[in-house]
Amino acid sequence: MDLLRPANLPQGGVWADFGAGSGAFTLALSELVGLKAEIYAIDKDRSGFGTLEQSHRALFGTSQNIHPVRADFTGTLSLPPLDGIIMANSLHFHKDKEKVLRHVRSFLKLNGTLVLVEYNVDSGNMWVPYPLSFETYKALAPRAGFTGPRLLGTHPSRFLREFYSVISYRQENESKT
Numbered sequence: 001m002d003l004l005r006p007a008n009l010p011q012g013g014v015w016a017d018f019g020a021g022s023g024a025f026t027l028a029l030s031e032l033v034g035l036k037a038e039i040y041a042i043d044k045d046r047s048g049f050g051t052l053e054q055s056h057r058a059l060f061g062t063s064q065n066i067h068p069v070r071a072d073f074t075g076t077l078s079l080p081p082l083d084g085i086i087m088a089n090s091l092h093f094h095k096d097k098e099k100v101l102r103h104v105r106s107f108l109k110l111n112g113t114l115v116l117v118e119y120n121v122d123s124g125n126m127w128v129p130y131p132l133s134f135e136t137y138k139a140l141a142p143r144a145g146f147t148g149p150r151l152l153g154t155h156p157s158r159f160l161r162e163f164y165s166v167i168s169y170r171q172e173n174e175s176k177t
Helices: 024-033 046-060 097-105 134-143
Strands: 014-018 038-043 066-070 082-088 108-119 150-156 162-169
Touching: 014 024, 024 038, 024 046, 024 082, 038 046, 046 066, 097 108, 097 134, 134 162
Parallel strands: 014 038, 014 082, 038 066, 082 108
Antiparallel strands: 108 162, 150 162
């Protein structure tokens, strides 16, 4: 939660968690944007969806605003235009990050929000094959059609130094650099 709170996200809207898993960051997002927000939890593996819905009901008394979607977020998705997307520890599974980010951008409304949480290193391991540091993301975001990111925070990691969180916004046109 401390990685997301500094984003000062607006209440409500339509959001998605790309790579939701069992929903730790989906729950944090729900707390920040409120129960009037619609949140799509996207993951290839549906096994965490029951935990997510159960946890959401336990914390907020309902799970009606949570919409689990079993899908690969790098493929075709049937979603309404999104006010924001959170990607927590999901981009590091993809080697061609610029291609993935351009695809992710296509789901956002103009000036839509992307909150990214990743390991702050550029060399990974078998569990985190393609991490990207904040410095690397700072150069990549404009090429993929996002504003330069604002660092929200960092948190120590036992495995790969630290996590960081950033916020960027969808620009009207992708940079041609």
